[in-house]
Structure formats: C-alpha cells, structure tokens
Amino acid sequence: MLKQIEGSRGVAEAVALCRPEVICAYPISPQTHIVEGLGEMVKSGELTHCEFINVESEFAAMSVAIGASAAGARAYTATASQGLLYMAEAVYNASGLGLPIVMTVANRAIGAPINIWNDHSDSMSMRDAGWIQVFAENNQEALDLHIQAFKLGEELSLPVMVCMDGFILTHAYERVDVPTQEQVDRYLPPYEPRQVLDPSEPVSIGAMVGPEAFTEVRYLAHAKQMQALELIPHIAAEFKQIFGRDSGGLVKPYRIEDAETVVVALGSLLGTIKDTVDDLRDEGHKIGVLGISSFRPFPIPDIRDALAEAQRVVVVEKCFAVGIGGIVSRDVRMALRNRPQPVFTVVAGLGGRAVTKVSLERLLRDAVADKIEQLTFLDLDWNIVNKQLERDKAKRRSGPIAESVLRDIGVVAAKMV
Amino acid sequence: MFQVRIHGRGGQGVVTAAEMLSVAAFLEGRHAQAFPSFGSERTGAPVVAFCRIDDKEIRLREPVMQPDALIIQDPTLLFQVDVFSGLKRDGYMLINTNKSFDELGLGDFVKDFRHERLLTVPATEFALKHVGRPLPNAALLGGFAAISGMITIDSVTDAIRQKFSGKLADMNIAAARDAYNFVQEEEKEAASHA
Numbered sequence: 163m164l165k166q167i168e169g170s171r172g173v174a175e176a177v178a179l180c181r182p183e184v185i186c187a188y189p190i191s192p193q194t195h196i197v198e199g200l201g202e203m204v205k206s207g208e209l210t211h212c213e214f215i216n217v218e219s220e221f222a223a224m225s226v227a228i229g230a231s232a233a234g235a236r237a238y239t240a241t242a243s244q245g246l247l248y249m250a251e252a253v254y255n256a257s258g259l260g261l262p263i264v265m266t267v268a269n270r271a272i273g274a275p276i277n278i279w280n281d282h283s284d285s286m287s288m289r290d291a292g293w294i295q296v297f298a299e300n301n302q303e304a305l306d307l308h309i310q311a312f313k314l315g316e317e318l319s320l321p322v323m324v325c326m327d328g329f330i331l332t333h334a335y336e337r338v339d340v341p342t343q344e345q346v347d348r349y350l351p352p353y354e355p356r357q358v359l360d361p362s363e364p365v366s367i368g369a370m371v372g373p374e375a376f377t378e379v380r381y382l383a384h385a386k387q388m389q390a391l392e393l394i395p396h397i398a399a400e401f402k403q404i405f406g407r408d409s410g411g412l413v414k415p416y417r418i419e420d421a422e423t424v425v426v427a428l429g430s431l432l433g434t435i436k437d438t439v440d441d442l443r444d445e446g447h448k449i450g451v452l453g454i455s456s457f458r459p460f461p462i463p464d465i466r467d468a469l470a471e472a473q474r475v476v477v478v479e480k481c482f483a484v485g486i487g488g489i490v491s492r493d494v495r496m497a498l499r500n501r502p503q504p505v506f507t508v509v510a511g512l513g514g515r516a517v518t519k520v521s522l523e524r525l526l527r528d529a530v531a532d533k534i535e536q537l538t539f540l541d542l543d544w545n546i547v548n549k550q551l552e553r554d555k556a557k558r559r560s561g562p563i564a565e566s567v568l569r570d571i572g573v574v575a576a577k578m579v
Numbered sequence: 580m581f582q583v584r585i586h587g588r589g590g591q592g593v594v595t596a597a598e599m600l601s602v603a604a605f606l607e608g609r610h611a612q613a614f615p616s617f618g619s620e621r622t623g624a625p626v627v628a629f630c631r632i633d634d635k636e637i638r639l640r641e642p643v644m645q646p647d648a649l650i651i652q653d654p655t656l657l658f659q660v661d662v663f664s665g666l667k668r669d670g671y672m673l674i675n676t677n678k679s680f681d682e683l684g685l686g687d688f689v690k691d692f693r694h695e696r697l698l699t700v701p702a703t704e705f706a707l708k709h710v711g712r713p714l715p716n717a718a719l720l721g722g723f724a725a726i727s728g729m730i731t732i733d734s735v736t737d738a739i740r741q742k743f744s745g746k747l748a749d750m751n752i753a754a755a756r757d758a759y760n761f762v763q764e765e766e767k768e769a770a771s772h773a
Contacts, residue, residue, distance in 0.1 A: 166605035168598070300638075330640055335601045335613040433638030518641045 163340050169301040169331040172338045173266060174199030176305040178209045179346040180264075180312045182238040183353075184230035186215040186223045190245040191278050192328035193268035197240050220245040224252035224263075231261035232367050234358040236312065239263065242328055243270035246284045250291075257292030257383065259367055260357065262315035264308065265293075268328040269429070269480075271513040275564040279514020280328040282428065282481040285457075286489050288323070292383050294390055295458040296410060297428040298326040302338050306401065306409035307455075309341070312350055314397050318386050319356040325457075327430040327480075329514070341405055349404045387459040394456050412461035414453035415468050417443060421450030423530050424472040426465075426494055428454050431478060431510070431517055438522040447530055454490070465497040474504050476529045478522075478540070480511040487537045510540035546570055580633040581729060582643040585719075586662045587652030590622040592716035595742060596650070597628035600720055602738035603730045604632040612637045625660050632729060646670060648727055650719050652702070654683060669693050671727050675715045677701040698726055698765060700758055709753040721755030725762035732759045 165172070173196050177185075185204070187197035203209035217223045223239045230237040241249060246267060256263050267285045271277040285295055294314065298304035304326040311322035326332060357367060371379055391412065398411040416436055418424055425435050432453045442449050452468050454461070469475055475498065477491035486492070488507030495505045508525060511517040521541050528534045549570055553560045560566070583600060587593035594615040601613035609632055616627035629643040644664070648671035651662055657674075666672065668691060674680075676699045680689050689697055700722040702715035710717075717739055724732045736752045743751055 164605075166602045166611065330614070333614055335598045335611070336637070337605055337610055430640050434640050437639050516641050518644070519639065 163342070164337060165340055166335055166337055167340075168195060169304055169326065169334050169336070169338075170195030170268075171199050172301050172305045172340065173308060173326070173332075174203065175340050176308045177238055177264075177266075178203050179341060179343055180238075180309055180350055181236065181352075182209075182212055182264075183235035184213050184215065184227065184237045186217050186226040186230070186237070186239050188217050188220050188223045188241070188245065190220070190242050191268075192270055192280070192332045193240045193242045193245070193266060195332065196266055196268070200238075220249035221252055224249040224256060224265075227263045227265070228252060228256050228259065228261055231256070231263050231355075232259070232357070232359050234353070234355050234360070236316075236353040237261075237263045238265070240266035240268065242268040243272055243278075243284045246288060247272065250288065253288055253291050253293065255368075256321045260319040260383075260386070261321060262312070262319055262353075262355075263321040264311045264315055265321065265323050266308070267323050267325045268332045269325055270328040277513040280330050280480070281512045281514070282325070282479065283512075285323060285325045286481040289458055289489070292320075292387075293458065294318075294320055294322040294387070294456070296322065296324055296456050297454065298324065298331065299414070299430060299432045299453060299455075301326075301331055301334060301336050302407070303409050304331055305338055305340065306405065306407070309346055309350060310397050310401055310410050312353075314390065314393060316353055316355075317393060317397075318390055320386055320390065325429065330430045339405075339407070345404055349401065390456075391459045391461060391463075394459075410455055412454075412456045413464045413468055414455055416451040416453065418450030418452060418468060418472075420448055421471070422448040422473040423526070424450050424452050424469055424475050425526065426452045426454065426469075426475060426477045426490070427479065428457060428490060429480070431480065434517055434519055435478065435522060438519050438526060441519075441523065442526060442530075447526075449526065449530065457490070457493075460493050460497070462497045465494060466501075469494075469498060469503065470501075472503055474506065474529065474532070476506045476508055476526065476534070478508045478510050478517075478525075480509075480517075482509045482512065504536075506534055506536060506538065508534070508538045508540055515541065580631055580637065580639075581647045582645070583630040583632070583648045583650065583723075584643045584646040585628045585630070585650045585652065586656055586660065587626055587716075588622075588656070589624045589626050591626075591652045592714050593626045593652055594628045596652070596716035596720060597630045599717070599735070599738040599742050600630045600723070600730070601632075602741055603720070603724075603734035604630075606734045606737050607730060609634060610637050616642060625656055648723065648729075649673070650723060651675060652715050652719060654678070657683065657685070663688070666692075669696070671696045671723075672698070673719060673722050673726060674699045675702040675719055677704065695766065695769060696726065698722070698762060700761060702754075702758055705754040705757045705761070709757065710747075710750045714751075717751035718754040718758035721757070721759035722762045724755075725759045725766070732756065735759075 204214040491507040597613040601611035604611035702718035705718040
C-alpha cells in the first residue's frame with residue numbers, strides 16, 4: 163500500500179511485518195522514532211507475539227537481543243552513533259556467536275565534538291565487527307532491506323546491520339510502498355535457528371576457544387560472509403519476484419556503460435549524485451555512478467567488474483579515517499588492485515554538512531579534468547583550518563579546537579548549508 | 580520540481596506543516612519529500628522545514644536553497660534569519676501577520692517580485708479563533724493552497740485529518756478553510772483593482 167510517511171515509521175511497519183518476537187531498545191537520535199513506533203504497535207496490540215523490552219543502555223539492548231536470539235526468538239534493535247559505540251563489545255559477540263539479530267543503524271556522526279547529525283562514522287566503526295552491513299539509498303529501500311535482512315541473517319546465522327542515513331532518511335516524509343502481511347509471510351519463513359538454547363536438547367553457546375581453534379572459528383566467520391556474497395543477489399531476486407521491485411543486492415550501477423568517470427557512494431547521497439550525473443551527461447560528459455548496497459561483505463568481484471572500463475574512480479564518502487584518509491575508497495582500491503585507474507577519495511557530508519548539487523557538480527567537473535587531489539574534502543573552509551593551525555603554532559596554550567573554530571565562524575545555531 | 584521552504588519557531592508546527600504539505604501532494608498522486616533542517620529544535624528557536632513536489636521520483640537530498648515558495652510562520656524572524664535567501668523572482672511568499680508588506684518594512688524589498696504571488700495572512704488569528712492556540716501551520720497551508728494552486732484545499736484538509744484526529748483535526752481544518760477563503764477574497768480584490 164502506498165503511503166506518505168516518515169522513514170522511521172516505514173521501517174517500524176516493515177519490521178513489524180517481519181513478526182519480530184523480541185524488540186529491545188534504548189533511545190538515541192536519530193533512531194528513536196523507529197522503536198517508538200514499534201513500542202506503540204506492541205502496546206496497542208497491533209503487533210502480537212512480541213515482547214518490547216526497555217533496557218537501561220545500548221550495551222543491555224544488544225545483550226538482550228543476543229539472549230533472545232540464542233533462545234530462538236527473532237530479535238530486533240536499533241541504535242546510532244555513541245549508542246553503537248556503547249554496545250560495541252556486544253556487537254562483536256552477536257556476530258562471533260553467529261546470532262541473526264537485525265539492527266537498524268540510523269547513521270550519525272561520532273563525537274567529540276558532539277554532533278547529532280548524519281554521517282557514516284558510526285557504522286564504519288563497526289565495519290570489521292563481523293556483521294553484514296547494507297546501506298539504504300531511500301526510504302523504500304530502507305523498508306525493503308529490513309525484510310531482506312531477516313531472511314539473509316537467519317539463512318546464514320549472522321547478524322545484519324541495516325544502515326540508513328539519520329535525519330536525511332529517518333526523518334524524511336516520502337512515498338513508500340508498505341507490503342502486505344501476506345507478501346512478507348510468503349517471503350520470510352518463521353525463524354528456524356541453526357543453534358538454539360533448548361532445555362529438551364541442551365547445548366552451550368559461547369564457549370571459550372583457545373589458540374587450537376580460534377583461527378578456524380574466525381575463518382568460518384569469513385566463509386559465512388563469502389556465502390553472503392552469493393546469497394544476497396538471490397535474496398534480492400526473490401524479493402523482486404514477490405514485491406515487484408529492485409531493492410538491495412550487492413551493487414547498483416547507474417549509467418556506467420561507456421563511463422570514463424565513475425562515482426562510487428553509499429546511502430542517500432546516491433540520489434543527489436545521480437541528479438548531478440544526469441546534468442553532466444546532458445552536457446556530454448561520460449560519467450556514471452556505482453552505488454554499493456552491501457558494504458560487508460564487500461563485493462570485490464562486482465566492483466572490479468563494474469569499474470573495469472572506467473578511467474578514473476571518485477569515491478564520495480561520509481566517513482573518514484583520521485591519519486590515513488578514506489574508508490570506502492580504501493576498500494574500492496583493494497577491488498581495483500593491479501588495475502591502472504586512479505581512485506580518488508572525496509570526504510563529504512561529515513556531521514550533517516549538506517552535500518549540495520552545486521558542490522558535487524564543481525567537484526566532478528574538476529575530477530573529469532583530472533584536477534582533484536587524491537584526498538579531497540568537499541567544501542572544506544581552508545581559512546578556518548589555517549587560522550587554527552596558526553594559533554597552534556603561535557602559542558603553547560592554544561586552547562580547545564572546537565570552541566576556537568566556532569568562535570571564528572561566529573555560529574550560534576547550526577547553519578542550513 | 581516545486582520547492583517550498585517553511586520558516587518558523589520551535590513549537591509552531593513548522594515540521595508538521597511540511598509533512599502535511601507532502602501528504603496533500605501525495606494524495607493528488609504526486610511525488611513529495613518533506614524534511615526538517617534538523618537544527619536546534621527548541622521551543623522558540625528558529626526552525627526550517629522543506630517540501631519538494633514533483634511528478635517523478637525525487638532523488639535530491641540537499642536543503643531547499645532556491646525555493647519556489649516561502650511560508651513564514653513567524654514575522655519576528657524577518658530581520659533575524661535570512662528567510663528570503665534564494666527565493667526566485669517569480670516565487671510565492673506567504674507571511675503570517677496582520678500587517679502589510681509596507682508595514683513590515685518590506686515594501687522596497689518585494690517590489691521586484693510578482694505581487695499577485697505575495698501575501699500576508701493573519702494565520703495566527705485564524706488559529707486562535709478555531710484551534711484556541713497560536714499554531715498557524717494549518718491555516719498557512721490553506722492560504723498556500725489558495726495562492727499557489729499547487730494543491731487543492733480538499734487535499735490540505737485530508738492531510739490535516741491524517742496528522743490529527745477528531746476535534747483537533749476539525750479545528751485545524753476550519754482554520755485552514757478560513758485562511759483559504761481569506762486569500763481568495765484578497766486575490767479577487769487585488770484583481771479588481773488591477
């Protein structure tokens with residue numbers, strides 16, 4: 163059914179259609195509306211056979227999800243930013259134990275400086291935690307990926323993180339097609355665990371593993387992610403059969419045939435990039451886009467193939483590894499090893515800075531003319547940066563950086579652009 | 580694509596207005612995208628929300644920087660925030676006030692815009708009359724339907740009914756209809772003088 167609703171509401175409805183049995187959550191912006199919606203559905207009786215557990219922290223949220231999942235329940239939670247960091251130890255446990263929990267991460271920056279706005283720093287900090295990570299381009303895909311996530315995770319016995327841009331998607335009202343219960347039931351069978359704490363057939367889950375087997379257990383975790391590379395396209399194809407639309411998959415090419423320049427990105431940024439690329443195509447530039455839907459597992463063969471003919475690759479990413487540079491672009495470079503194309507890193511949209519068409523167009527014009535740096539920061543204000551560097555040089559007690567920068571800008575409230 | 584920017588203060592229903600506008604457009608079979616500026620959403624603080632309307636899927640995610648229409652829910656923002664930033668010369672402007680553009684000190688500023696697309700509406704008065712609280716958002720949407728013709732008043736009232744229930748919906752709908760009629764009358768009068 164077509165609805166004009168908030169992204170968070172859409173995700174809550176999609177999760178409810180998946181018949182979760184345990185939902186545990188601790189509120190944090192911009193994720194809160196999702197679990198609020200689910201909480202209301204449980205309370206009103208709209209969502210039955212589901213226990214909604216209020217917990218005292220994100221660490222507890224993931225721990226409850228682990229317990230519930232190990233006991234054979236379909237478990238869901240959601241978080242963002244510092245909340246994800248606070249649950250980090252349990253995040254690794256969920257994947258290490260191989261429990262198919264589904265978690266939404268409403269992507270938000272990580273402090274300090276404290277910042278509630280969107281970027282990908284939070285889920286990127288957990289990219290090596292062993293979870294499957296998929297990124298939604300718009301609210302329709304966010305809904306759809308949750309339905310696919312339960313199926314994928316339960317098939318492999320691995321947890322899945324569905325990443326959607328905080329505020330930009332979670333708080334946006336747009337048209338979504340909310341599937342029927344009958345469709346979701348046809349697609350997603352009841353949870354049949356590969357391991358379960360069952361008194362009639364007792365097992366222990368979570369043994370200590372020493373040097374004699376740790377490498378093998380870790381390798382098996384990798385092997386499962388490699389199986390996910392095979393499975394994700396099937397899950398998406400089956401989804402299309404029942405729901406009639408393309409959602410998810412490993413990568414999403416857009417106008418890359420004959421493209422000399424290909425822009426690679428994740429999440430909601432893809433929409434603005436596609437609009438920009440359409441304009442540049444109209445002017446005759448041979449440029450295309452490659453969206454990455456599945457970031458973990460990282461689809462190296464698909465990315466390698468899709469970029470084979472490109473002369474240059476521009477990765478625009480909402481995250482940044484201090485001390486080295488890009489995160490997504492490093493993985494893309496890995497996919498293009500032994501290939502001649504340069505891969506440029508463009509860091510954009512950190513801490514909620516709007517990524518505008520004007521800035522993207524300027525960037526891509528420079529890129530096509532081979533005039534961008536290996537590591538480029540979109541719309542970076544060099545005056546502000548240099549002022550602080552000078553201050554640091556001028557005196558020992560140069561003071562706190564964030565406060566000094568804010569004073570230079572004279573910002574009292576967050577600016578629109 | 581038609582882009583609307585709504586300015587107001589925290590607590591005035593700015594974000595709700597953008598959401599209801601998107602619902603109204605959706606009900607007419609169009610694609611619409613509404614989102615807030617996600618800033619300091621404290622009561623009284625300046626708040627901005629956006630709505631895009633189009634006949635095809637909307638992929639663009641940047642804030643609305645060159646609006647086709649501007650709705651200003653609180654005239655005290657006029658000299659505090661750059662509310663007019665990027666407004667197109669042929670854009671629509673609706674300001675919640677019982678003063679005229681001249682009385683607001685905007686007479687000179689608006690002289691290059693299309694006058695039939697600019698209007699001040701006493702939306703807070705309509706809200707106080709019907710809702711009993713100074714929440715001008717529904718009334719302004721009624722006014723916007725009248726001045727722009729982008730959406731019908733019936734879609735606005737349907738959207739209000741999706742967001743609010745029962746008596747609260749009825750009261751907001753009454754405010755929206757009053758503002759709609761007010762704007763139509765103003766336009767008729769302006770046309771007769773032209």
